[in-house]
Amino acid sequence: MDNSTQGMSEKLVMYLDGELAGQEKADFEKQLEANPGLQEELNRLQQTRSAVQYFGLQQKVAGIHQQMMLELATPVFPISRGKKILRYSMAAAAAVILLVGSWLAYSFFSLSPDKVFASGYHTYELSNMRSGDGAGSTVIEKAFEGKQFDEVLKLYREGSGMGNRDRFLTAIAALEKNNDPLAIRLFKEQLESNRLSPKPVYNDESE
Amino acid sequence: MEVVRNLPDEEIISGLKTGKGMEDMIRSLYRGYFESLSWYVMNNSGSRQDAEDIFQEVVVSFIDLVQKGKFRGESSIKTFLYSMNRHTWLNELKRRGRALAREEKYERGQERVEMDTSHQMADREEKAAIASLVAALGDTCKKILTLFYYENLSMREIVEATDYENEQVVRNKKYKCLKQLEQMLHEKPALKESLKNLLHG
Numbered sequence: 254m255d256n257s258t259q260g261m262s263e264k265l266v267m268y269l270d271g272e273l274a275g276q277e278k279a280d281f282e283k284q285l286e287a288n289p290g291l292q293e294e295l296n297r298l299q300q301t302r303s304a305v306q307y308f309g310l311q312q313k314v315a316g317i318h319q320q321m322m323l324e325l326a327t328p329v330f331p332i333s334r335g336k337k338i339l340r341y342s343m344a345a346a347a348a349v350i351l352l353v354g355s356w357l358a359y360s361f362f363s364l365s366p367d368k369v370f371a372s373g374y375h376t377y378e379l380s381n382m383r384s385g386d387g388a389g390s391t392v393i394e395k396a397f398e399g400k401q402f403d404e405v406l407k408l409y410r411e412g413s414g415m416g417n418r419d420r421f422l423t424a425i426a427a428l429e430k431n432n433d434p435l436a437i438r439l440f441k442e443q444l445e446s447n448r449l450s451p452k453p454v455y456n457d458e459s460e
Numbered sequence: 461m462e463v464v465r466n467l468p469d470e471e472i473i474s475g476l477k478t479g480k481g482m483e484d485m486i487r488s489l490y491r492g493y494f495e496s497l498s499w500y501v502m503n504n505s506g507s508r509q510d511a512e513d514i515f516q517e518v519v520v521s522f523i524d525l526v527q528k529g530k531f532r533g534e535s536s537i538k539t540f541l542y543s544m545n546r547h548t549w550l551n552e553l554k555r556r557g558r559a560l561a562r563e564e565k566y567e568r569g570q571e572r573v574e575m576d577t578s579h580q581m582a583d584r585e586e587k588a589a590i591a592s593l594v595a596a597l598g599d600t601c602k603k604i605l606t607l608f609y610y611e612n613l614s615m616r617e618i619v620e621a622t623d624y625e626n627e628q629v630v631r632n633k634k635y636k637c638l639k640q641l642e643q644m645l646h647e648k649p650a651l652k653e654s655l656k657n658l659l660h661g
Binding site: 262270296302304307308311317318320325 | 610
């Protein structure tokens with residue numbers, strides 16, 4: 254600003270800041286009208302003030318921006334239909350896996366000798382049952398073959414035959430009828446008999 | 461979880477114009493519109509950081525327009541911000557020399573809003589350059605000038621907020637800082653138009 258003194262420049266800033274009033278302000282505005290150089294200087298100062306205001310606004314928003322980014326750190330974006338279907342499918346698959354896993358875990362942790370016995374027990378079957386002729390069988394064998402376990406026990410009590418085979422079948426029949434003491438006693442007798450015999454039979458089964 | 465009420469458009473515009481509750485108004489803009497606007501950027505080749513930067517820039521420009529009376533309320537804040545966001549991001553992509561991965565189809569009404577905002581956002585790079593020049597001032601100058609011209613504090617209040625002895629010392633310092641910045645800004649002919657726009661909008 255060639256034609257403005259330091260004092261004039263300071264006065265221009267006071268005018269810019271709204272610090273002139275009354276006659277002083279009116280006189281200065283007259284000077285402004287008559288002096289394009291002074292007007293130009295005022296214009297530059299006004300632009301400079303706008304630049305500061307813009308910077309101030311930018312700084313204010315920047316400060317809040319940081320806070321808001323923390324608050325909105327986990328934005329939830331709308332998801333597409335395809336992604337939604339995939340998400341539900343994954344959830345369903347996870348539920349099935351969880352159910353199956355739970356069932357397997359329950360089965361494993363609730364395993365007991367009684368359960369294994371219940372699931373693995375099969376009635377003893379005579380080796381000659383497949384032929385079906387029953388020739389040479391004792392009455393106990395025949396009753397056993399017909400799964401008439403009560404009849405087997407009855408015949409035993411009546412003293413019908415007491416060979417190794419009959420004793421063993423009677424013990425099995427006692428097991429079937431939950432007469433464990435009798436079954437145990439007969440199995441023990443069989444083992445004792447085997448111990449004395451040079452040709453043991455039903456040894457493994459009795460054990 | 462705290463439920464944050466979304467302020468009505470009229471309340472936000474009024475607050476931004478008068479400066480009353482300005483910070484709450486800015487937070488309301490973030491809570492109301494950041495998610496959807498950032499989604500646009502992130503689904504058009506932008507990163508999360510890009511989305512944040514663009515939104516911040518959009519908010520500054522929007523407030524600047526509102527304070528200069530350039531937002532006439534012909535569209536909702538949401539539509540206006542969406543358009544500014546899209547325009548700013550497309551400009552940024554062009555600047556980076558990238559092609560958009562896919563073209564977004566827009567409704568005609570939104571295109572009209574976009575034309576308005578594109579005019580208002582045309583000199584964003586120059587505005588950024590102007591802000592950089594202010595940022596390049598010394599810390600004391602920045603503080604005094606922003607306290608006086610942006611926060612509208614009186615000389616007495618600035619004396620209380622700084623280590624200066626009295627109002628006259630602050631007044632002299634402020635004068636020197638303003639003249640220094642005036643010189644820095646007007647040494648750059650490329651900023652001439654943007655400085656005019658900053659003043660008149």
